[in-house]
Each structure stands twice: as structure tokens, then as C-alpha cells.
Amino acid sequence: MTGYRSVVGWDADPVVAATPARPKLADHLTADVCVIGLGGSGLAAVGEVVRRGLSVVGVDAGRVAAGAAGRNGGFLLGGPAVAVHQAGVGWGLESALALYRETLDEISRLQELLGPEVIRRVGSIRLAGLPGEPRDEDEAADRLRESADCDEQYRMLTEHGIAVERYVGPLGSGLYLPDDAAMNPARRALGLAEIYGATARLYESSPVTRIGPGQVSTAGGSVSAGLVIVAVDGRLDVLLPELAGRVRTARLQMLATAPVAPGLLACPVYGRWGYEYAQQDSSGRVFVGGGRDRFLEQEWTIDTEPTAQVQHWIEQLAGRFVAGPVEVTHRWAASVGYTPDARPLVTEVRPGVVACGGYNGTGNLVGPIAARAAVALGIDGVRPASYFAT
Ligand SMILES: Cc1cc2nc3c(=O)[nH]c(=O)nc-3n(C[C@H](O)[C@H](O)[C@H](O)COP(=O)(O)OP(=O)(O)OC[C@H]3O[C@@H](n4cnc5c(N)ncnc54)[C@H](O)[C@@H]3O)c2cc1C
16 A cells, blocks of 8 residues: 655755756766666766776766765664674674674764764664663563663673673663764765766766666667676666565665654664664754565565555654654655665676665665675675675
8 A cells, every 4th residue: 555655754854945957868988887776886886987987987877976875764783684602603703703893894984084973973772672671561562672682792792892881771681882963964975976087077867778788878878898887775686587586575665753852862763673763853853664564475576656555654663662642743664675685786786787785675885895795896806795795
């Protein structure tokens, strides 16, 4: 049941709203590398190609960060999609820890590039359960299990020198991760596009219709390039059908509220096993998402419009995070990619075409790391680290 049109709360930010559109691709261009998708990952690939002194053309179907990269929760959380103490079981602990350290470095890199106003290193809170008293016995029992899991995560991170503290406060109890950060995701992507756009040629509103050997085509133009990087998370299996089965598209949904008392959420907060999340900006607006596991089957879709059922769920969540009523101003959704073992993909799909994606709902930091690995694979033939599926 579709109930709303996506209107993205982050886009109300004055800097985002005032950013002019980039041109459509309307020529035949030649470059060393063509990057398809200008979200956080594609822009990292563009930046890496620029750093190497090579020429690059980037194209996006919509504007910069038209997809999940401009529509997400804005959480910059260290670690893989699966908490490191659990990822360690399937991927090998060293591999999971190595990715954890890479993601923390990525936050520092982003903060250096964009400044502390865009990348706010305020930490994050992982709650056991949700704010407020449990609503029933099942919720109380689940909270106890999650509390034990927080203990296990605390033990594992402390043992391996990753900063973590116990959190007990007005929201409940859990962990505080001081090295994590928050952002308006659209600000991040537009900021990177401005930096790299001084050297790279970046085009918007140019959906790629064909990816051939050394050639990328859109309705209005084309790019000849020795290497093509496809940096698309959700709908990667639509653009590159040969990846069906290796990555599957799901929809995630969010909403934004009118301002409530500023400072209720001093940092990004996520609870109930990370399924529910909220952050508050300096004006007091709250950005809330979640519910995917409650509506699992219907959310396996390439549709990107919000639904009444999930939005209703998130709206009552918003009330729990702020302990009071909220007025919803924006509702939206976007596509992300999931992989069978939660390892992101970095893989050569066709000769000269390398794809990255499948970040399992947390690609803000892993995406750029994967995108740089995709460039290294495509240019140097360097095999991606073991925390990627190849
Ligand atoms: C509601 C929601 C909340 C989330 N919360 C978080 C969070 O708090 N923290 C976190 O780390 N992750 C979060 N994620 C996941 C995260 O947003 C994504 O993993 C990440 O943004 C992926 O970025 P990307 O650049 O790889 O891909 P995308 O953002 O998917 O970008 C791909 C780009 O490719 C373009 N494109 C697609 N097809 C074509 C084509 N044919 N031609 C040209 N261009 C094309 C799209 O327009 C898009 O701009 C969330 C996702 C959602 C949807």
C-alpha cells in the first residue's frame, strides 16, 4: 500500500536547497574512468581517480545523492553492518576489526574534507531496546537479551582498543560510542561534489541506459573510458542484472518532524538491535527511521515511495524517541542493497566494469571504502580486502 510521495527532510537545509543543478551529459566525452552514481560512494571513487591524476567523468540519473546517499539517517557509525562481535563469527574477527578501523578513519577523512559543521563528531548511542518503559512482556524480554548483547559488544571493543562507554541516561541504557559522528547526508555529498567537481566532470539528470565495453551511454551523450565504476547501492541488480542473487534491493523509510526541544538527542541514537534510529539537528527537527524488520517482505522492492504502514510505525517511534507528540513534516524512502553474508560487493562484472554496492543498510562509511577498493581493483588489479565479497 503506497500512501505518500517521497519528500526528503534533509533537502530543507538552506545549503542543500540553494545548491544549483549540474548539467546533463549532452556530448561524447573521453576519460580514463567513468563513474556511474554520484552518491557518497561514487564521489569517493571520483576523488580517488582525481587523486591519482587521472581524468574522470561522473554521471547520475538524478541530482548528486539522488538515492540513499542523500536520503539516509545520517549516522556515521564505526564498523560493518553486522556488529563486530557478530561479524567476527562469520567473516573472521581480524577482518571485521580491520573494517571497523577503516570506517573510523573514514570519518576523520570526511571531517578533514568537509569540516566539523558538516561532519559532527558527537558519538552515537546504541540503546538496549527503545526509549521508555517496555510496552509488554515480549519487549521487556527482548530488551534483556539486547542488554546482554551490549555487554558482549562492550567487552569485544574494549579488548581491541576501540573506544566505548556504558550509557545510562534519560533514553535508557546501552553503549556510547564516542568516535562515531552525524551529518546531513545531502550536505556531505554536495560538499564532496563541489570539491571534486573543480577537477572532475560531473553530470546530473543523466540516467545511464547502456554499459558496454569501454562505453557508457545516456539518452543525451556517452563516455568512452578504459574503466567504468558502477557505484550504486540499491537497484544495483537492476542496472547490472548479472548481480541478481548476489545483491538484493530493499526499501528503507524515514520521516522528519517539526522542531521539538533542541538537545533531546545529543547524538544519533539507535535501538532495538539497530532497526530503529533517530537523530536531531540543531534546530530541534528529528529525523527518524526504522521498521524494516517489521515489514520485511513488502520492503523487498525497488519502489522508493513511502508506505502508510511503515510510516505509521516510524511515527509512533518518533514519539518514543522524543517522549512526546511530534508533527511530521517530511516522509521519504530510498533503495539499498543487501548481500547474503552482509559483506559488501566489490567485483569486476564485465571486462573493464567494476561494481561496488550491497552495504546492508549502512553504506555511509563502508561505501567510500568499497569505492576506493573498486578503483584499485580496476586500475591496479589489487584484490579487495577479505571483508568484501568479490
Ligand atoms: C532510509 C535510509 C536510512 C539509512 N541510514 C543510514 C545511516 O544512518 N548510516 C549509514 O551508514 N547508512 C544508512 N543507509 C544506507 C546508505 O544510505 C547507503 O548504503 C549509501 O548511501 C549508499 O551510497 P552509494 O553512493 O553507494 O549509493 P546510492 O546512494 O544508492 O547512489 C547511487 C546513485 O546512483 C544513481 N543511479 C542509479 N541508477 C543509475 C543509472 N542508471 N544511471 C546513472 N545513475 C544512476 C542514483 O541516482 C544515485 O544517486 C540508509 C539508507 C536509507 C535508504
